[in-house]
Amino acid sequence: xxxxxxxxxxxxxxxxxxxxxxxxxxxxxxxxxxxxxxxxxxxxxxxxxxxxxxxxxxxxxxxxxxxxxxxxxxxxxxxxxxxxxxxxxxxxxxxxxxxxxxxxxxxxxxxxxxxxxxxxxxxxxxxxxxxxxxxxxxxxxxxxxxxxxxxxxxxxxxxxxxxxxxxxxxxxxxxxxxxxxxxxxxxxxxxxxxxxxxxxxxxxxxxxxxxxxxxxxxxxxxxxxxxxxxxxxxxxxxxxxxxxxxxxxxxxxxxxxxxxxxxxxxxxxxxxxxxxxxxxxxxxxxxxxxxxxxxxxxxxxxxxxxxxxxxxxxxxxxxxxxxxxxxxxxxxxxxxxxxxxxxxxxxxxxxxxxxxxxxxxxxxxxxxxxxxxxxxxxxxxxxxxxxxxxxxxxxxxxxxxxxxxxxxxxxxxxxxxxxxxxxxxxxxxxxxxxxxxxxxxxxxxxxxxxxxxxxxxxxxxxxxxxxxxxxxxxxxxxxxxxxxxxxxxxxxxxxxxxxxxxxxxxxxxxxxxxxxxxxxxxxxxxxxxxxxxxxxxxxxxxxxxxxxxxxxxxxxxxxxxxxxxxxxxxxxxxxxxxx
Numbered sequence: 001x002x003x004x005x006x007x008x009x010x011x012x013x014x015x016x017x018x019x020x021x022x023x024x025x026x027x028x029x030x031x032x033x034x035x036x037x038x039x040x041x042x043x044x045x046x047x048x049x050x051x052x053x054x055x056x057x058x059x060x061x062x063x064x065x066x067x068x069x070x071x072x073x074x075x076x077x078x079x080x081x082x083x084x085x086x087x088x089x090x091x092x093x094x095x096x097x098x099x100x101x102x103x104x105x106x107x108x109x110x111x112x113x114x115x116x117x118x119x120x121x122x123x124x125x126x127x128x129x130x131x132x133x134x135x136x137x138x139x140x141x142x143x144x145x146x147x148x149x150x151x152x153x154x155x156x157x158x159x160x161x162x163x164x165x166x167x168x169x170x171x172x173x174x175x176x177x178x179x180x181x182x183x184x185x186x187x188x189x190x191x192x193x194x195x196x197x198x199x200x201x202x203x204x205x206x207x208x209x210x211x212x213x214x215x216x217x218x219x220x221x222x223x224x225x226x227x228x229x230x231x232x233x234x235x236x237x238x239x240x241x242x243x244x245x246x247x248x249x250x251x252x253x254x255x256x257x258x259x260x261x262x263x264x265x266x267x268x269x270x271x272x273x274x275x276x277x278x279x280x281x282x283x284x285x286x287x288x289x290x291x292x293x294x295x296x297x298x299x300x301x302x303x304x305x306x307x308x309x310x311x312x313x314x315x316x317x318x319x320x321x322x323x324x325x326x327x328x329x330x331x332x333x334x335x336x337x338x339x340x341x342x343x344x345x346x347x348x349x350x351x352x353x354x355x356x357x358x359x360x361x362x363x364x365x366x367x368x369x370x371x372x373x374x375x376x377x378x379x380x381x382x383x384x385x386x387x388x389x390x391x392x393x394x395x396x397x398x399x400x401x402x403x404x405x406x407x408x409x410x411x412x413x414x415x416x417x418x419x420x421x422x423x424x425x426x427x428x429x430x431x432x433x434x435x436x437x438x439x440x441x442x443x444x445x446x447x448x449x450x451x452x453x454x455x456x457x458x459x460x461x462x463x464x465x466x467x468x469x470x471x472x473x474x475x476x477x478x479x480x481x482x483x484x485x486x487x488x489x490x491x492x493x494x495x496x497x498x499x500x501x502x503x504x505x506x507x508x509x510x511x512x513x514x515x516x517x518x519x520x521x522x523x524x525x526x527x528x529x530x531x532x533x534x535x536x537x538x539x540x541x542x543x544x545x546x547x548x549x550x551x552x553x554x555x556x557x558x559x560x561x562x563x564x565x566x567x568x569x570x571x572x573x574x575x576x577x578x579x
Contacts, residue, residue, distance in 0.1 A: 012061040083151040084177040097137040106149040185280040270418035390470035409484035431458035
């Protein structure tokens with residue numbers, strides 16, 4: 001009679017715990033490093049037996065040890081983390097995932113997000129790519145049916161490069177949702193018709209209402225009038241005056257004047273930066289104090305808040321007119337029996353005189369100019385320049401809008417130079433305006449007895465190096481960034497997206513599917529041309545392995561066609577017969 005010997009347990013090996021199975025105490029999970037997924041305690045023994053094929057002598061000590069831990073037992077209790085949670089080092093990052101702009105749909109498959117937009121939001125074809133954004137996600141499980149993702153807003157936090165050590169962006173945006181911050185700085189569409197989804201914060205969609213988007217678009221349109229007035233002042237100023245405005249030292253004359261750009265596209269890009277700055281400011285201001293502090297960390301002083309509030313209220317009436325007209329188009333249609341007198345009276349009551357509209361637009365433009373000057377002329381305490389809204393926004397520009405990585409010095413210095421150009425243009429108009437600003441009660445240049453002294457006062461206080469105003473910070477950042485850019489060299493013309501699915505070539509995006517399609521079309525086109533060149537004669541399949549070739553042959557004009565073993569010397573006669 002055979003007596004079965006008792007099984008003797010083996011001591012728990014460190015390679016098994018925590019080397020293979022690790023307990024994540026913050027989330028009460030047992031995590032398998034081999035299969036990259038959590039293991040509920042109720043399934044731990046079967047997982048070790050089936051997937052790792054461990055003997056019971058090795059499994060039992062681990063299972064008994066995990067029984068003393070407060071680990072999740074059922075797979076239904078394993079829930080995804082909140083969006084923008086800190087990165088878990090044990091979990092792989094999934095860069096380049098897709099996040100729907102209208103709901104909390106997250107996936108790593110572009111076909112899935114396109115189908116979601118088709119079925120859930122009735123968005124089709126090329127419009128799909130404008131309604132999702134690329135994010136970095138993590139999941140407890142590998143990509144598949146069980147994977148439930150959460151957004152990880154962590155960007156490249158390494159501050160080992162000299163550029164990031166100087167700008168201190170990793171510290172500025174630490175633990176903040178940079179995808180929401182980057183989305184806040186984008187311009188709205190020309191005719192907003194729905195809420196603008198900025199992203200998800202604590203699993204809740206953060207949106208800018210369509211009414212606010214219409215207001216912001218109205219503000220951007222009126223900024224064009226403000227810049228037209230500033231550029232007219234620039235064109236009318238003398239050469240010496242424009243040289244002094246561009247001088248960044250207190251007393252040295254700079255023999256290169258501030259002037260308009262030869263390229264209209266460059267000038268438009270600089271103005272576009274200021275428009276994005278105002279989009280960012282008004283969207284952040286429209287949020288609650290808690291969200292403004294927790295998400296953005298942006299602070300306005302009392303004067304700026306008063307000016308922003310006055311502008312917001314002034315455009316509110318125009319926005320109500322706009323929304324009322326939109327609702328009127330969707331509402332009742334006029335019947336043919338309505339009299340012309342009723343129609344005329346309705347139009348008369350719903351519209352305002354043209355001179356009143358122009359006066360209101362001029363008033364808002366003046367307050368926009370006042371807000372711009374307040375932002376440029378703001379002085380910060382020493383060492384707290386990052387608290388200035390304009391300096392804060394330069395950090396926002398340093399975040400790539402879609403890849404959510406920090407911009408290099410080479411890529412960002414043109415934007416910093418454009419911001420400096422805008423600051424000088426605004427301060428020139430502020431110092432010596434050609435006409436009086438009626439609504440904000442700012443005098444014209446004729447009111448100053450010594451216009452040169454007025455110019456030097458404004459220039460030395462708000463435009464020179466060594467100060468505690470935004471322009472001083474921008475000048476130093478531009479100088480340092482250019483030194484870094486010269487040391488690192490020019491940027492490469494070819495780069496890959498974070499998910500390695502898109503090739504960026506001279507700012508043109510080429511997806512791998514489009515590239516494969518291009519190769520296929522090229523091969524088919526080549527086959528068609530060869531077929532037509534051979535008069536549609538097909539010689540049949542060719543065994544390339546049977547073709548004889550001598551790589552050591554160095555006679556001029558020799559090729560494998562002349563090798564007698566291939567019998568191809570007179571192959572051209574087949575084409576003659578075809579003709």
